[in-house]
Amino acid sequence: MVYRSATGKYICGLCGYVYDPEKGDPTQGIPPGTPFSELPDDWHCPRCKREKSNFNPA
Template structure:
């Protein structure tokens, strides 16, 4: 599972957590979000603007 960060406000979408408030249950993959999905915090950035976050192991 991956995480994706909004470069505008720092909101992070975590596939493991999803976003219940927006209607996406846990384990909802990034690829399953609609192409026109926008950041739920700043509503400015488009899905394509998000940056995948890689965690150090």
């Protein structure tokens, strides 16, 4: 089962970084408005470099 965040935010299970789709991730060229589900498979946490699969709905 896949859980989705009501806010669209996802949190890294290792370092606690929160991906906010309203902000995107400018460090990796992800523009504001990009939902977590549309991040590329090779996207990683900008803080600890963990894979996208380590994130959970916030």
